[in-house]
Amino acid sequence: MNGIEFLASFLTAGELYGLRVGSTLDEVDRALSHRFVDVVGEGGAWLRRDYGLVEFAFNPEPNPGPGPGSEWVVAAVTVQLHRLASDDGLARSWARSTGVAFPRCTSWEELREELSRTHGVPELKVTDQGGFLQYRAAASHVSVIVVDDGDEERGDRVGHGDVWSLDLWLPFRAG
Structure with a gap:
């Protein structure tokens, strides 16, 4: 699988290698x-595990089974594509280690093209984040952050129109 296909799957399903919000550290x-x-x-109070390209954020949750304490569960996942450029x-x-090959930079246009060929892509709501655009998929709880600064050029960093990161977040629970 190439990186663009991997990202489209992540955005559509809201999971990464079968992992999602609520998955355990094990x-x-x-x-x-x-x-x-x-x-x-x-x-x-929290744990952050950084794999270089991917970061997981964990929160402690009470252990439902017999035994002591709590266990770490995934609260958020970020695919840090911007790190690949440098x-x-x-x-x-x-x-x-994973079998997924990524290019140095991934443009939003390339990802959108792949999404057009992907079944079940959730609706994306775009918002301006000051130098970035956020494409948020409420159904999968994944956001795509895209560089939106005409002065940013590709080189040792991502440039205008490139994907900065994808984020999977913990859905808000009304309580």
Whole structure:
């Protein structure tokens, strides 16, 4: 699978390698064998796991089964495409460990074209985020962040019209 197909699937399904909001840390460990760095918030209030291209944010949830304490569950996932423009090794190592090959930069136009061939794409609502456009899919809880600054040129970073990141977020629960 190439990176554009992978992103279209993520945007449509709201899951990454079978992982979604509510997946456990153990499930993430089984799904991904790529190197990572963990950062734990003060007092264990949160955990961020950074795989270079993908970051997971976890919140502690009470353990429903027998045994002590709580377990980490996914609250958000971000695919940090902008990191690929300045790090050739990141794309190569990600392709080796996951089988998904990404280009250095992905344009919104390329992703939109792939979405036009993808079944079940949710409706996207666009909002201006000051230098970025956010295309938000409420049905899948995924947002695409696109660079919207005519002065930004591709080079060692993404440029105008390129996808900065995709974010999967925890849906709001009225309570």
